Amino acid sequence: MGLKNKDLLGLRQLTADEIMEILETAKMMKMVLMSGNKKTSHLQGKSVITLFYENSTRTRLSFELASKYMGSSSANISATGSSVAKGESLLDTARTIDMMATDIIIMRHSQSGAPHFIAPHLNASIVNAGDGMNEHPTQALLDMFTMYEKWGDFAGKNIAICGDIYHSRVVRSNAIGLNKLGANVSVYGPRTMMPIGIDQMGCRIADSVEDAVKGADAVMGLRVQLERQHKSLFPSVAEYSQFYGISPEMLAKAKDGALLMHPGPCNHGVELPTCVYDCDQSVINEQVTNGVAVRMAVLYLLNARRNNV
Amino acid sequence: MNIILKNCKVLNKNVSTLYIKDGVFCDAFDDKDADRTVDLEGKTVIPGLVDMHCHLREPGYEYRETIATGTASAAKGGFTSVCPMPNTNPVCDNAAVVSGILKKAKDAGFARVYPIGAASKGLQGKELAEMGLMKEAGAVAISDDGKPIATAELLRKVLEYTSDFDLPVLNHCEEMTLADGAMNEGAVSTSIGIRGIPTAAEDIMIARDIIMAEYLGLPIHICHVSTKGGVRMIRDAKARGVKVTCETCPHYFTLTEDKCIDYDSNYKMNPPLRKEEDRLAIIEGLKDGTIDCIVTDHAPHHQDEKCVEFSLANNGIVGFETAFALGYTYLVKENIITLEKLIELMCYNPSRILKLGRGGLDIGDDADLAVVDIDNEFIFDKNTMLTKGRNTPYDGYKLYGEPVLTIMGGNITYEKLC
Numbered sequence: 151m152g153l154k155n156k157d158l159l160g161l162r163q164l165t166a167d168e169i170m171e172i173l174e175t176a177k178m179m180k181m182v183l184m185s186g187n188k189k190t191s192h193l194q195g196k197s198v199i200t201l202f203y204e205n206s207t208r209t210r211l212s213f214e215l216a217s218k219y220m221g222s223s224s225a226n227i228s229a230t231g232s233s234v235a236k237g238e239s240l241l242d243t244a245r246t247i248d249m250m251a252t253d254i255i256i257m258r259h260s261q262s263g264a265p266h267f268i269a270p271h272l273n274a275s276i277v278n279a280g281d282g283m284n285e286h287p288t289q290a291l292l293d294m295f296t297m298y299e300k301w302g303d304f305a306g307k308n309i310a311i312c313g314d315i316y317h318s319r320v321v322r323s324n325a326i327g328l329n330k331l332g333a334n335v336s337v338y339g340p341r342t343m344m345p346i347g348i349d350q351m352g353c354r355i356a357d358s359v360e361d362a363v364k365g366a367d368a369v370m371g372l373r374v375q376l377e378r379q380h381k382s383l384f385p386s387v388a389e390y391s392q393f394y395g396i397s398p399e400m401l402a403k404a405k406d407g408a409l410l411m412h413p414g415p416c417n418h419g420v421e422l423p424t425c426v427y428d429c430d431q432s433v434i435n436e437q438v439t440n441g442v443a444v445r446m447a448v449l450y451l452l453n454a455r456r457n458n459v
Numbered sequence: 460m461n462i463i464l465k466n467c468k469v470l471n472k473n474v475s476t477l478y479i480k481d482g483v484f485c486d487a488f489d490d491k492d493a494d495r496t497v498d499l500e501g502k503t504v505i506p507g508l509v510d511m512h513c514h515l516r517e518p519g520y521e522y523r524e525t526i527a528t529g530t531a532s533a534a535k536g537g538f539t540s541v542c543p544m545p546n547t548n549p550v551c552d553n554a555a556v557v558s559g560i561l562k563k564a565k566d567a568g569f570a571r572v573y574p575i576g577a578a579s580k581g582l583q584g585k586e587l588a589e590m591g592l593m594k595e596a597g598a599v600a601i602s603d604d605g606k607p608i609a610t611a612e613l614l615r616k617v618l619e620y621t622s623d624f625d626l627p628v629l630n631h632c633e634e635m636t637l638a639d640g641a642m643n644e645g646a647v648s649t650s651i652g653i654r655g656i657p658t659a660a661e662d663i664m665i666a667r668d669i670i671m672a673e674y675l676g677l678p679i680h681i682c683h684v685s686t687k688g689g690v691r692m693i694r695d696a697k698a699r700g701v702k703v704t705c706e707t708c709p710h711y712f713t714l715t716e717d718k719c720i721d722y723d724s725n726y727k728m729n730p731p732l733r734k735e736e737d738r739l740a741i742i743e744g745l746k747d748g749t750i751d752c753i754v755t756d757h758a759p760h761h762q763d764e765k766c767v768e769f770s771l772a773n774n775g776i777v778g779f780e781t782a783f784a785l786g787y788t789y790l791v792k793e794n795i796i797t798l799e800k801l802i803e804l805m806c807y808n809p810s811r812i813l814k815l816g817r818g819g820l821d822i823g824d825d826a827d828l829a830v831v832d833i834d835n836e837f838i839f840d841k842n843t844m845l846t847k848g849r850n851t852p853y854d855g856y857k858l859y860g861e862p863v864l865t866i867m868g869g870n871i872t873y874e875k876l877c
Contacts (some may be wrong), residue, residue: 207713216582234493239763239767240767240768241766241767259768260766261721261770261771262651262652262653262722262769262770263651263652263653263768263769263770264768265721266721267722267767267769276493281652281655282652282653282770283654284651284652285652286651319652322652327555345646345648345649345655346645346646346649346657347645347647347648347649347650348648348649349463350646351646351650433530443716448466
């Protein structure tokens with residue numbers, strides 16, 4: 151089987167079978183990760199570069215650790231402290247990295263479509279680590295892996311996602327991926343943060359947090375960028391948390407034992423209170439561990455494809 | 460140069476030979492007095508096309524296009540008259556820049572160039588530019604193109620002041636506070652995470668312009684209409700007698716927003732490509748006369764300005780060398796409008812709105828014409844273009860109506876080598 155494309159640009163480009171293969175591979179990688187000896191040789195003799203034009207803790211570190219656990223030579227480049235700060239274009243920067251016999255470039259960029267734009271110009275495989283408001287495929291894959299571990303199946307499962315839907319690449323990737331696997335996605339947030347036509351991505355637009363989470367098998371909060379308050383997208387943090395936050399009462403409307411998820415970083419007390427973050431149903435910390443396993447799986451499968459072509 | 464064109468079909472005329480002497484159409488003369496006799500093998504002669512909205516980039520952006528390359532490109536597209544917008548550097552907001560453009564155009568000799576002057580100094584939307592002096596120097600209309608005339612108050616002043624000089628005002632309609640985006644707002648922009656520009660941004664400004672023109676009883680021309688709502692408002696306004704005219708571009712009746720799905724910046728322009736319902740409304744507006752003109756909005760950009768992240772790419776596509784063929788293929792060949800109507804949209808109406816006196820094919824008229832091949836399909840190849848720009852979404856399109864010979868003022872300005 152394996153992956154069809156050279157790059158992982160988004161879940162839009164993956165079939166349901168490819169997504170399942172990544173999740174199955176991640177299961178094995180998690181066993182490696184949880185074992186006493188985290189060293190494999192899958193990426194031995196390969197180079198993996200992270201190229202980050204935006205800040206990141208989880209995504210960047212988990213990719214870096216994933217590639218190191220698998221034996222690759224890896225290095226990191228960020229927009230500050232490289233020739234990007236001297237005004238080098240994205241294409242030139244990417245080509246420069248490519249020409250150093252790089253195998254896999256993991257890129258985060260503030261512009262939607264940036265990895266799609268450079269991918270055809272490069273020999274290296276591009277992994278999209280978040281592009282603007284478009285997709286964050288490995289985040290959705292780790293979210294889905296977390297669900298898959300608990301449920302073993304996606305058919306008919308209901309996932310509620312609440313918060314800033316408009317700016318969220320996590321929502322887009324999750325909506326695309328979960329739909330492909332037969333789950334139902336409901337979204338809710340302030341109308342000012344609800345993009346026109348999101349229903350045409352297969353999302354049900356809920357009327358309230360309660361409507362979104364009622365009967366949900368998983369409830370996902372999204373980080374609100376507090377600076378959006380100044381763009382008049384919501385009037386205040388207090389009002390936001392009251393009408394759009396996931397309170398313990400709201401979480402109780404979901405199914406018993408529903409998963410509480412958040413891609414992080416979380417504004418405690420805004421999108422959800424600390425007591426929800428830390429509640430028994432919360433899998434937020436497991437998501438972080440699963441992020442490494444899923445990224446190991448992605449690197450493994452992309453490398454396997456490179457070796458076979 | 461004395462030219463005889465033989466074996467041609469002439470639009471609306473029952474002749475098969477045209478005689479040109481001293482730059483004008485003339486009575487028959489003897490073959491031996493001709494410097495050039497061309498057998499057109501049944502191809503169609505149309506009046507030279509008039510583009511009332513283009514960007515020639517000179518002065519200031521010669522790396523994108525010069526007046527010489529732009530007008531050569533126009534000639535290849537069958538245009539004999541073009542009207543460049545004032546967003547040059549320096550801005551065409553004074554008589555000296557107008558004169559400079561005309562001088563360069565004359566030296567190049569590929570097309571009649573009718574500059575459009577800025578409405579406000581430096582396109583800043585604050586003080587009136589010297590419109591009277593620009594008209595004296597040869598400007599034919601006023602616009603702050605690229606941006607709308609900034610405020611309702613300034614629009615009022617511009618409409619009033621230009622009326623003293625009989626200068627048409629062309630307005631780019633976009634409510635800027637709603638226009639912080641890179642493509643049409645809708646399911647596609649949401650899906651691919653690109654900030655959208657709502658049709659409401661265009662419609663609100665069209666409404667403002669219609670209201671102001673109606674209130675003052677003065678004419679206004681709306682640039683590049685792309686929305687269903689815009690067409691409807693202009694249709695209603697015309698029916699009540701408001702002196703509003705408008706234009707659209709070939710991309711708004713041939714392409715839709717879904718083309719942006721792969722982040723190809725050759726589909727990025729402003730106004731953005733809209734939905735199918737908008738495209739159909741544009742076609743309806745062309746058919747029923749709501750839309751008066753087809754313009755190119757020819758906007759050459761350097762590769763470095765287009766081969767970047769989608770949202771960072773410059774807006775606009777080149778248009779001279781595809782406009783007629785797109786109109787012919789998508790409108791005439793589809794039996795939506797007649798060839799006569801297409802010529803009205805691409806020649807007579809722009810000439811009338813700007814009072815250019817173009818479009819004649821009678822004895823004594825300036826010999827401005829294009830010969831088009833409407834019977835044979837051709838494959839458009841972007842690398843054959845004469846414009847410096849390569850930013851076209853139409854590469855590889857199979858089209859009808861290729862211009863094969865263009866004559867302006869009795870001089871051959873383009874000729875396809877057979």
